[in-house]
Amino acid sequence: MAHAEPALGVCGICAGPMGEAFIAREQHLGLGDAFRYAACADCGTVQLIDPPASFERYYPAGYYSYEVEALAARIAAEPWRTRLARRWVGAALLRGGRAARLARRWRSWLAQDFPVWLEGEGARLGLRRDARVLDVGCGAGGHLLQLASYGFARLEGVDAFVAGDIRHPGGVFIRRGELPSVSGRFDLVMFHHSLEHMPEPVAALRAAHRLLAPGGRLLVRIPVLGEAWRRYREDWVQLDAPRHRFLFSREAFLRAAAGAGFAPLSVRCDSGAFQFWGSEQYRLGIALNSPRSWQRDPLASPFSPAxxxxxxxxxxxxxxxxEGDQACFVLRRVDEERIAA
Ligand SMILES: [Zn+2]
Known part of the structure; x- marks a missing residue:
């Protein structure tokens, strides 16, 4: 690891002192730009020390998945019988357990688009189909469209980097903007791999608290410091310099969330092979977008399917x-009076 002097400034999460800085390079797009990161000596959160003046260069057009358009077209074209069957399957998958197994046996192809983070989480999320759902940092709205295809109807998203407002079929509205521009009340606020991109994640959690109805739920999926971080350090694929500005441990995230008025209901790791092949590629100097990348062309990649x-x-x-390198947290909004007490 290339060591630099101790980082100046204080932790953006707990205001603790920062440890030694190290250099991480942009390797997703293959730009190679160097950035300084450091870990907080108190809470351990790894953070970007010197953000660029503008992030536009790091979120080029096409950064967001085009699969969203295919999903939107499919929803718009689906016959009503299929739509009804998909709703039934979705309700069963949301319940989880025996109902989910039966639904999958009955119509496995209708279960394919159901989001894995939602399966069996209906009770914990207190989620019904009339729930008001906000997805923060939603990109082109893939997660919301998945929910729409299973019968959820009150869906809104906000994203600072989409080209403009988007109206998808199924009543999905996406606003180009920052979280403070959102008004209204929600039953569920979600951050799917977006919180780590934000300049002030604790302020974002507080904003989510304000937007949630009493008893509302918060779902946060973020990279977390685990085995892959310890093994790969500056080449850890989910450090993703400079887009990922804060990388929490599980404990540090739960402390920050508690400070913003949230009590945990469940935590699980949902990492995959990406943490290994992505980080190994970075060690070899192969960008995620390279023609030799596993995700672009397995045959040109240095790795075998085995x-x-x-x-x-x-x-x-x-x-x-x-110990996986990403986690899904489900939390409950705690009332203001309880926080003050
Ligand atoms: Zn800290």
Whole structure:
């Protein structure tokens, strides 16, 4: 690791002192630009020390998945019978357990688009189909469209980097803007790999608290410091300089969330083989977008399918031990009076 002087300034999460800075390079797009990161000496959160004046260069057009357009077209064209069957399957998958197994046996192809982070989480999220859902940093709205295809109807998203406002079929509205521009009341606020991109994640959590109805739920999926961070450090693929500005440990995130008025309901790791093949590629100097990248062309990649399967198995083991490199947190909004007490 290339060491620099101790980082100036204080932690953006707990205001603690910062440890030694190190250099990480932009390797997703293959630009190679260098950035300074450091870990907080108190809470351990790894953070970007010197953000660029503008991030536009790091979120080029096409950064967001085009799969969203295909999903929107499919929803718009689906016959009503299929739509009804998909709703039934979705309700069963949301319940989880035996109902989900039966639904999958009955119509497995209708279960394919159901989001994995939602399966069996209906009760914990207190989620019904008339729930008001906000997705923060939603990109082109893939997660919201998935929910729409299973019958959820009150769906809104906000994203600072989309080209403009988007109206998808199924009543999905996406606003180009920052979180403070959102008004209204929601039953569920979600951050799917967006919180780590934000300049002030604790302020974003407080804003989510203000937007949630009493008893509302918060779902946060973020990269977390685990085995992959310790193994790969500046080449850890989910450091993703400079887009990822804050990388929390599980404990540090739960402390920050508690400070913003949230109590945890569940934590699970949902990492995959990506943490290994992505980080190994960075060590070899192969960008995620390179023609030699595993995700672009497995045949041109230095890894064999057997190797990637082995990494997927390792990821499962790490997830079971809560050591995977990303996690899904479900939290409950705590009333203001309780926080003050
Ligand atoms: Zn800290």
């Amino acid at each position: 190797q990637v399967r082995e990494w997927a198995a390792q990821a499962e083991q790490l997830n079971a031990a809560l």
